[in-house]
Amino acid sequence: MDAPKKNESKGGFFAAMTSGISMFGSALHRSVNGLLGYEGLEVINPDGGKEDAEEEAQRGRWKQEDRDGYWKMMQKYIGADVTSMVTLPVIIFEPMTMLQKMAELMEYSYLLDLADECEDPYMRMVYASSWAISVYYAYQRTWKPFNPILGETYELTNHGGVTFIAEQVSHHPPMSAGHAENDHFTYDVTSKLKTKFLGNSVDVYPVGRTRVTLKRDNVVIDLVPPPTKVNNLIFGRTWVDSPGEMIMTNLTTGDKVVLYFQPCGWFGAGRYEVDGYVYNAAEEPKILMTGKWNESLSYQPCDLEGEPLPRTELKEVWHVAAVPENDKFQYTYFAHKLNSFDTAPKKLLPSDSRLRPDRYALEKGDLSKSGSEKSSLEEKQRAEKRQREAKGEKFIPRWFDLTEEVVPTPWGELEVYSYNGKYAEHRAAADSSASESNVNVESVEFNPWQYGNSSAE
Template sequence: MADKDGAQGGEDQAAGGWGSWGWNMVESVGKTLTTAMGYEDMEVVDPNAGEDGTQNANGTANWKNDTSLDRRGMSEESKSFWGKISQMIGADVTSMLSVPVFLMEPTSVLQKMSEIMEYHLLLTRAAKATEDAEKMAWTAAFAVSVYASAERTWKPFNPVLGETFQLKLDGGEEGEDGEYLAEQVSHHPPIGAAHAETPYWTYDIVSCPKTKFLGNSLEVYPVGRTRIKFKSSDEELSLVPPTSKAYNLVLGKIWVDTYGELVIENHTNGWKTVLEFVPCGYFGAGRYVVKGNVTDAEGNPRLYVDGKWNDNLGFSQCDKSGAPVGDRTEMWKASKKPEGDAYGMTSFVHTHLNAWKGGPLLKSDSRLRPDRCALELEKSGEAQTHKHQLEERQRAEKKKRTEDGNEWSPRWFRLDDELQSSLRDHEYTTEDCPPWVFKKFPEAGELAQVEAEYHDKAAETFSPWQYPDME
């Protein structure tokens, strides 16, 4: 979602990018609408049962139509608000609603994109695997792992155009370290791009998600493009995530489900992994379940992969029908979340995303946003002021660009029209998702020395601007 006429976001992006953005988008929209309607304390005992506890003949719950909410008991202000949001039904609301700081968490959307890197060593395991089937299974574990951090109910800050985020990737016992860089490359529509690289693999993502507001629910389509390359074998893989949907945005307690297929295809040898994210059934049946197969170039099942997307993933040998046989090898287990965290953040957020050990860093880095820093220090009023100032500054820059006849050019990514020729059938077109590709990592002379205790100096340090000297 994006602030109206302000800094654009795209928290719909899944995963590390695509998934994380989507989850936070639906939660934040829901909180905004529910609070404004005055129903923030209303509970829904079972999100899958009908109003009267019954089901229709086709097995679906007897919910009221999203657009036929009972207005009895609503204040005139609430009726007026519902009249306004009713006009949004069927629309993409990523740039229609402004979200106040009290609904936000102290991270940027670009930081949310990077959460897939919490378990980046899974991708190293995939790159080192000697068997094609296991290579695909470990890649699937990497792709699914980001969803373990996707249930937070707070909204990250929308990136300013030109904002960046850097992350060092610890090689651990698997090998050498790596590097990650993300940049907000477009304001309208909101688009983020990121590149990660280690001695074993590269990871690229472009995220430009879409939403559809349905009245009391919201569908999130993770429009984007993810490519992974294994250096030693020169293999390239594409990844397309499933869809998310938030329920009870206006009436009831918000809950979110992810359903559909996660598709990973090896462009080099034709192997494929298709995992089904099972829709949540009645009384929560099947919640979080993910399952599917790794298939060879001829479409024959070679491994069975299953688990829960918020907790674990493993693989087993399978028969010709794809059914599991034999013992299960667990590939990934979600780290335990800190207890009592006000935002429900993972330890990875605290130790990597919102922390800096000091040293060279781009002045456009998300950590240095003064509104984010103030909120992290629990200074919400100050955070709101900084947020407004950043949005006004971004509008002023846009106006000056227009007056001067200049265009914005991202520093670390560029458009590559030749990418269209390598798209797979299951990938989004370059019209739906522009072909942003990585240029280079920053050189030493392009970085500033930033101290580990950067919060108090954030307002004077943060600079993603095209005209840094503009008043």
């Protein structure tokens, strides 16, 4: 595997690589306009060139009549943020919510354990940034997760000593907050996705804040991920690319990792590749990192020019775990665990994503029931909003508090939610009394509502 190029300036090799390259795609790709009579259509075959676009357009999961009808319906949204404004068919969904998707960052949480235990400040950043990269194998799935209902939650236990709680804290705009913790770290995130629909693709901007605190030395790490482009939504085989920079900063010491995700070029050239450096607070490169976000990452000490130090070798720090073969939704073993009640605590909150009837029906393969249940939940959500507005009341999240902090991100300002600690108290009380209850958790009715049909404890 080739090491990154020389660090020509404080911007490293990234400045040279990104000049002339747009954030969302390489000039190597060409749009195919007017293809099959559809104005403004773009079809990109990641394994080929522009001459393959017409053939590629005929592929994908859609039947032709469904594809044609959906294209006509969606054209009016071109250029718009479609995060929550469009009712989408369940054929494009996976049996998971965005809250569960947030929990997928915990699969390789052992890397944060290693970062906490590490004495070397630069290797600490190697472990932490590898953890941030590790989730991208799961993020390449081309199915859409369900948007959470306001007040919906997701709990995860029985994984590496980690306790995870996420809650949908806002419906417009859609926002989620999450908190995870074990003996080595705490993880806190406020997430607000912003999108731009481009016809046959959508740009996804991660307007969020992710903070990790390593407990041993109370080191605080901030993460800014790259944006993502989902290609061939309707015509062709859907695929995901995330060209751009991931920046991880140690706010305590000033050390930083900058990793560049290569854009996919002709015949898949550069796809999945990640290269970058760990810099000290003086912005001098200390360790180079290279690999593929769908396979593995390696590291090697380097000099001030970014060249590998003599008598050192490239060492692997992370490798993707084995995955099920021919899985319908491209799930990892960990993704299946996220839907399982085996990873759920006793006395699971009735607002938990596992209990959603539309998600559960899709998991069982019943698309018709999933679609009707999804419509029913959306109508209940609208009814609760009307009832709340009639009372002149506002929704108040249960496990997270809205702070006064508004932080800038590369894609807009973000209101920050903070974990309020109440979940730990709730979980301790629930666990202590769990032996008194023989309720089958799978029989619990999904209930995120705080107005009207109020949530049970």
